[in-house]
Amino acid sequence: EIVLTQSPGTLSLSPGERATLSCRASQSVSSNYLAWYQQKPGQAPRLLIYGASSRATGIPDRFSGSGSGTDFALTITRLEPEDFAVYYCQQYGSSPLTFGGGTKVEIK
């Protein structure tokens, strides 16, 4: 099973700042099948990024994904008020599919 470790656990930033979230895998993610999700309280997760760097439909271009192998990152270039949420990475290249523990982006 691939274990995904997200860091930091919490990121305290102000609107307009840049956020960089990390996701490290315990072994290489097959075909860079790595996704990022945003989740707000009381809502289902929302797909942001798939294939490590492809934006999902309707996702603003301030969200970008990068990385390969075992090290991946999600960058939000300029935080908008609606971006404060919890973010999860997920690998879907091998079974069982696994999720990271999440990074909470909170308002400083």
Place this chain on the structure above:
Amino acid sequence: QVQLVQSGAEVKKPGASVKVSCKAYGYTFTGYYIHWVRQAPGQGLEWMGWITPNSGATNYAQKFQDRVTMTRDTSVSTAYLELSSLRSDDTALYYCARGYRSSAFQLWGQGTLVTVSS
């Protein structure tokens, strides 16, 4: 409208079973896999397995292998998750999500809260 609509909240006693449904609207039900993901209160996401509605084939996470059953009824475009021998730590929001065998999940249900309490 393309969506997944899940059944309502359940309260069960320890040792009981629960069956959650996930009805697909607006797309060809047999064209995609249905995955199940759960989230305990205040915790992260945990993948439970998938079913392919076309054939009914399943793949379960080893953790749930002996307690979970995923089925589908193509006549009503609905997938089901049944979890048996419930324990208090099964209390969670259970989500269905649409995808493929190996894919990210673009479409999610609204979640079904299952509470296990004596």
